[in-house]
Amino acid sequence: MARKIVITSGKGGVGKTTVTANLGTKLANLGFRVLLVDTDIGLNNLDVVMGVENKVMFDILDIINGKCRAKQALVQDCHHPSLFILPAPNSDSDSLITAGNLLETLSTLEHFFDYILLDCPAGLDNGFHRAVYCANEAIVVVTPHISSIRDAGKVVARLANYPLSSVKLVVNRVRGDMLMTGDSIAVERIIDLLGTNILGVVPDDDAISALSAIGAIPSGTTSSRAFAILAENLHTGTKKIFDCTYRYRGIAGTIRRNLKRRI
Amino acid sequence: MTLAEITSRRLEKVLNQDKKDAPTQILAMLESDIRTLLQNYFAIEDISINLSVQNGKYILSTTLSATHLKTIGIVR
Ligand SMILES: Nc1ncnc2c1ncn2[C@@H]1O[C@H](COP(=O)(O)OP(=O)(O)OP(=O)(O)O)[C@@H](O)[C@H]1O
Numbered sequence: 001m002a003r004k005i006v007i008t009s010g011k012g013g014v015g016k017t018t019v020t021a022n023l024g025t026k027l028a029n030l031g032f033r034v035l036l037v038d039t040d041i042g043l044n045n046l047d048v049v050m051g052v053e054n055k056v057m058f059d060i061l062d063i064i065n066g067k068c069r070a071k072q073a074l075v076q077d078c079h080h081p082s083l084f085i086l087p088a089p090n091s092d093s094d095s096l097i098t099a100g101n102l103l104e105t106l107s108t109l110e111h112f113f114d115y116i117l118l119d120c121p122a123g124l125d126n127g128f129h130r131a132v133y134c135a136n137e138a139i140v141v142v143t144p145h146i147s148s149i150r151d152a153g154k155v156v157a158r159l160a161n162y163p164l165s166s167v168k169l170v171v172n173r174v175r176g177d178m179l180m181t182g183d184s185i186a187v188e189r190i191i192d193l194l195g196t197n198i199l200g201v202v203p204d205d206d207a208i209s210a211l212s213a214i215g216a217i218p219s220g221t222t223s224s225r226a227f228a229i230l231a232e233n234l235h236t237g238t239k240k241i242f243d244c245t246y247r248y249r250g251i252a253g254t255i256r257r258n259l260k261r262r263i
Numbered sequence: 264m265t266l267a268e269i270t271s272r273r274l275e276k277v278l279n280q281d282k283k284d285a286p287t288q289i290l291a292m293l294e295s296d297i298r299t300l301l302q303n304y305f306a307i308e309d310i311s312i313n314l315s316v317q318n319g320k321y322i323l324s325t326t327l328s329a330t331h332l333k334t335i336g337i338v339r
């Protein structure tokens with residue numbers, strides 16, 4: 001039976017879809033059967049980030065309306081045979097998909113997968129409930145910015161209303177150079193303020209935004225290594241934390257830091 | 264003070280305030296539930312329930328004054 005994990009955040013644009021796509025890819029690299037579910041109805045992007053938008057034939061709404069079987073709607077990833085995407089409808093059909101509908105759909109699929117990752121929409125309303133209702137674990141994505149951490153606090157409080165076995169943080173877009181200069185809040189402090197366990201950190205990496213435009217998952221990059229650690233932590237329960245500051249140590253690191261300094 | 268420290272202090276205040284704001288409706292229900300529960304044990308004269316947030320944690324304190332403890336029904 002699959003572990004069903006919702007990737008949420010409260011605040012928009014902090015990296016839920018990026019984490020879903022890259023974590024899913026790394027889990028598939030480890031040999032697991034992984035399903036990525038886009039629950040961001042109408043504002044769906046997972047298909048584009050995964051580079052499969054041209055292969056989409058059916059979506060969640062088609063399954064619910066009986067136009068296709070659940071398995072027919074799955075899109076296989078171009079590079080990983082054990083990685084599949086369940087697309088969300090492109091149109092604004094939010095009110096047509098209830099939490100119960102989605103749960104029922106996933107129950108017909110969960111036997112075929114080891115992991116089901118649900119990419120949650122931003123906010124705390126219907127879409128949030130629908131995604132969290134179907135999960136038994138949650139990952140809260142947060143960036144080291146005051147508004148994102150505040151919203152994550154509200155999400156963590158809201159998640160306490162659901163019977164989840166685990167709620168963990170992923171701190172995304174960590175700037176090693178800013179940590180070194182004391183310009184960015186430390187990851188340990190974020191964990192402390194939110195009173196939640198951490199799954200891992202992902203550095204701010206230009207490769208993510210650059211390569212997502214051509215529908216590719218960055219490999220061999222700094223963030224790719226961080227996502228590999230995230231997948232390992234998730235599966236084995238290890239607590240390894242990627243060191244985002246390593247590139248900014250020593251003489252070469254100081255030069256890099258000064259080149260990056262914007263304030 | 265570094266920017267990280269300023270952010271950290273501001274966040275601590277904001278998060279504590281958000282926690283305090285959240286349970287306004289819940290507090291009324293909680294108060295009535297606690298009163299009902301304690302009425303089984305005490306002849307209540309006065310009761311006050313206070314919910315505060317300290318270091319990011321909820322602290323619930325209940326102060327009760329009662330004329331006597333209800334012992335009926337307790338098997339000795
Ligand atoms: N670690 C990172 N380094 C650099 N860019 C990143 C990183 N994580 C995310 N991004 C970029 O930030 C933008 C928003 O990311 P993403 O779409 O994953 O956020 P989201 O939380 O899913 O947004 P929404 O709430 O709109 O669904 C994208 O352009 C993405 O490429």
Ligand SMILES: [Mg+2]
Pocket residue numbers: 016017018040045119
């Ligand atoms: Mg998204």
